[in-house]
Amino acid sequence: MVDLIDLRSDTVTRPTAAMRRVMAEAEVGDDVYGEDPSITALEERVAAMFGHEAALFVPSGTMGNQIGMRLVCEPGQEVLCDADAHVVTYEMGAAAAIFGISTRTVVSSGGRLDAQALIDQVRPKTDWHLTATAAIAVENTHNRGGGLVQPIDELRALWTWSRDAGVAIHLDGARIWNAAVASGVELSTYGRLADTASVCLSKGLGAPVGSVLVASAERIATARLWRKRLGGGMRQAGVLAAAGIYALDHHLGRLAEDHDNARLLAERLGLDPSAVETNIVVVEGVNAPMVAEAAKAQGVLIGQVGASKLRLVTHLDVDRDGVDRAVEVLGPLLAR
Ligand SMILES: Cc1ncc(COP(=O)(O)O)c(C=O)c1O
DSSP states (O other), rough: OOOEOOOOOOOOOOOHHHHHHHHHHHOOOGGTTTTHHHHHHHHHHHHHHTSSSSEEHHHEEHHHHHHHHHHOOOTSSEEEETOOOHHHHHSSSHHHHHHOEEEEEEEEEETTTTTTHHHHHHHTTTOTOOOOOEEEEEEBBBBBTTTTTTOOOHHHHHHHHHHHHHHHEEEETTHOOOOOHOOOOOOHHHHHOOEEEEESSSSTTOOOOOEEEEEHHHHHHHHHHHHHHOOOSSSTTTTHHHHHHHHHHHTTTHHHHHHHHHHHHHHTSSOOOOOOOOOOOEEEEEEEHHHHHHHHEEEEEEEEEETTTEEEETTTTHHHHHHHHHHHHHHHHHHO
């Protein structure tokens, strides 16, 4: 399996030897008692990076998103988001199943944030007849939108409006690192345009496990209760936090490489490289299962996101040689 090129997702990366070393040597304690120094260090660092008071290490982006939304939405209220958002597509109906939160979606153009389109759908908390919109969830970069970076002007417009409207903003920032690297917008700017944000260490950053939820100190204190209730209270998980810290030190700066590789991949496959904003290449109008199967038989794994849509994601474990190999295999399969 040494030669396998895995472009299904940036979640498939394995910890590097250097990352494993810092994990092995991590200082740890019982984090349910709040005594794991590595976790505390990670939380403080990520909170500061996003300009928030506090943060909480959670096992997954899904838990970060769901607790984040629960912090700003009561049971019986709704979260509004776009129809392709991860929180309503891939999180198993958790908001409803666990928290009694209703979700309502607005169809967007490829996941691109249109602040006014969302604002138009908001239902006031003061109307006896309506399910109140307590929060809007925004995804940046947008996964099903092919890694697109949300326009900063739209994010700002939504935030400004939300302050007067009393509607909270939750950021699903699983790949916010990619957005910041691609756009040049500071992480703290993105962070300050959200009340709660979940950011992942286990996607492009290449850590094996973990996400961090950032918010106000008061909200994070409540999040700690929810994490425990959900079974996400971990003990000597500093070994995981150490991987996250290592990833922030060593892998954040290299994300531009993944973006370059994704653009190169698109270009060499005859696709429009300008459509690639970060590390995700979308191929449409193909027989997705057939291409994926044929590619797999030749050692290249790719993601299917529909009957006629494929997804190729670049990451830490795919270098230039990997891109070359992928092009050799996929080129003939995608030739039209
Ligand atoms: C945009 C987005 N949000 C959230 C998640 C959830 O992360 P996890 O798989 O760690 O639950 C993912 C996972 O791929 C994602 O792509």
